Amino acid sequence: MEPIDKIKAHYNFTSGDTKNLLRLKPVMTGYVDEFVEEFYNYVKNFEEAHKFLKDDATIKRHQDALKLWFLNIFSGEYGARYFNTLEKVGMMHVKIMLPAHYVNATFNFVKNYSQDILKREIKDNEDRLYLERSVVKILDINLDVFTSSYIEEEKKFFLSQKVESYLVLLANRFSHGFNLILVLGLVALGFLVIGLFGYDLFHVMDGNLEKGLLGTLGSLLMLWVVIELIDTEIKHLRGGKFAIKVFINVAFVATIREILVTSLKHEAVEYQISLVATVAVLGVVYWLVARAEKN
16 A cells, blocks of 8 residues: 555645644434445445345444444544555455455545535535535545555566466467367367267168157267357357356257157166156256256
8 A cells, every 4th residue: 555645645635634624523423324224235236245244243243343434434533543544444355255346436436425415515606615525525535445445466577477367368368269169079079970970861861660759869969069169159159148058958868869769669667767867857957057057
């Protein structure tokens, strides 16, 4: 973190700003409970808020800390102790892996909320704007310190930034190359399945109608799966999400084809029942995965 005096100088935070904030202390103290309530009404709309505010005990600790932080903004004391406290809070956010976006968004809320209070309490426009500038400065300084905690965390390297950046770039290129090889392999597999389809179709022409039709149906299912895999891998190369459902489809098709084959060979009933049970289990797994991806 930058030296305290340097941070204040960058934001042109003067003794006049300190006096303004201290003047607002009685006003803001009366709104501290309302502030916490409004703050929680705001953050509960965040998609991952429940991950960080898991239970009543955690919420109570956070609310108490939030009240203290809000009141300290208007304490008039902005020395080393104040900045050290801010730095600890920032590092705590990093430790629990709170997204930096949430921090920025909540500071925007606090800024707007504070301005609304000033509009209610300070009727003189010129005086209100003068006080408002001081509030904005101290909130921007708070956000600066919090943000620096994230930056400091990103600066931690095992070897060096240059070496690690090169290794990450090299790994990304290898990953991309392997994905391209996978696409080529799937295309080759597609041609092999087409050959299998032709072989099964030959049985139909050869007079073995039942074997030929069932074999052809199984080959078409395999071809469909290969097309789905190629399509999924291309989307992945373009930055799309990794689709787990496709691999469940592969297991589906493999099991269904095995059922078709065993029906021709008149395998044991127990084995065929186990295959049907496998299809049922895969159906449940597919439904669960599809539901999770949708959510």
